[in-house]
Amino acid sequence: MTHKVAFIGGGKMATALIGGIITNGTDPRSIYVYDPNTEQCRLLSDTFGVNATSLSNEVPTACDCIIWAVKPQSLRNAAEALIAKFSSALHISIAAGIRIKTLQTIFQSRRVIRAMPNTPALIGAGVTALFSGDAVTEHDKNHATLILQSTGYTFWVEDDQRMDAVTALSGSGPGYVFHFIESLINSAIALGFNADDARKLTLLTMQGSVAQALESTDSVSLLRQAVTSPGGTTEAGLSVMNQWRIHDAMVATLQSACSRAAELGDEFELSIHELSPAER
Ligand SMILES: NC(=O)c1ccc[n+]([C@@H]2O[C@H](COP(=O)([O-])OP(=O)(O)OC[C@H]3O[C@@H](n4cnc5c(N)ncnc54)[C@H](OP(=O)(O)O)[C@@H]3O)[C@@H](O)[C@H]2O)c1
Secondary structure: OOOOEEEEOOOHHHHHHHHHHHHOOOOHHHEEEEOOOHHHHHHHHHHHOOEEEOOHHHOOOOOOEEEEOOOHHHHHHHHHHHHHHHOOOEEEEOOOOOOHHHHHHHHOOOOEEEEEOOHHHHHOOEEEEEEEOOOOOHHHHHHHHHHHHHHEEEEEOOOOOHHHHHHHHHHOHHHHHHHHHHHHHHHHHHOOOOHHHHHHHHHHHHHHHHHHHHHOOOOHHHHHHHOOOOOOHHHHHHHHHHHOOHHHHHHHHHHHHHHHHHHHHHHHHHHHHOOOOOOO
């Protein structure tokens, strides 16, 4: 990639993306980062050799792609201060919950892509969903895919509402998985394992099961049946999970997260419409 890319915000997700795209062969000198935090800038330039600055006027206007990697609540202020510099760029927002129409308003452009990464992106094992605005070209989409796939798997969704479902599943998913792991570890400790063994056995069991499911052509349901001998220990354990309606709990979990994602989008839109037309 020879384009100039600017990151607005140089925190955790920006660091993951920058690390990924440099590993994939991008020249660090073509990457610019603006973050008001000088320590963070020093860390990024020392680690990756990118141009990181706490002075917004040091980011060149000729950047082809701007990646907005600030917290959702900081996005409006960040854009207000900087957007005039980047009138012809492709904008990619990774801010959770902010819909494409709102992003187009904030960036005063229709050439906008909304992306939803998840935390395993930090170690190159992420899942990112992308949705494009109406003025985005195939070339823009390829550019965004190239950037985001440096942190893992990417896929495009057909409408913005799907991003709420994606947020509920892959965006929030690491939280559910960590909760499940935590519960297994605590249960193992209650069975008499020490904390280290409980953690190790639990994590390796999770890792092995996921790897097996990824490699297998069988459905996950078949894999579960294959390890559940009638009258055996797995069956005894699973019957308790069924009694406690773990499946129903997961359905409700995803529904609740999906509704909350929609609510967050509504709340953010409301805050935008509270601005006067002159400010918008
Ligand atoms: N972390 C995740 O797993 C994850 C997953 C999906 C999506 N996202 C999205 O990714 C975005 C970034 O999240 P993160 O976890 O990387 O956050 P973060 O670590 O807090 O990074 C945000 C950075 O932006 C800086 N900043 C604040 N205001 C700014 C401004 N006006 N201009 C430029 N930089 C500014 C912050 O500086 P200060 O610390 O000094 O405020 C901080 O260094 C969020 O919108 C989030 O919704 C994150």
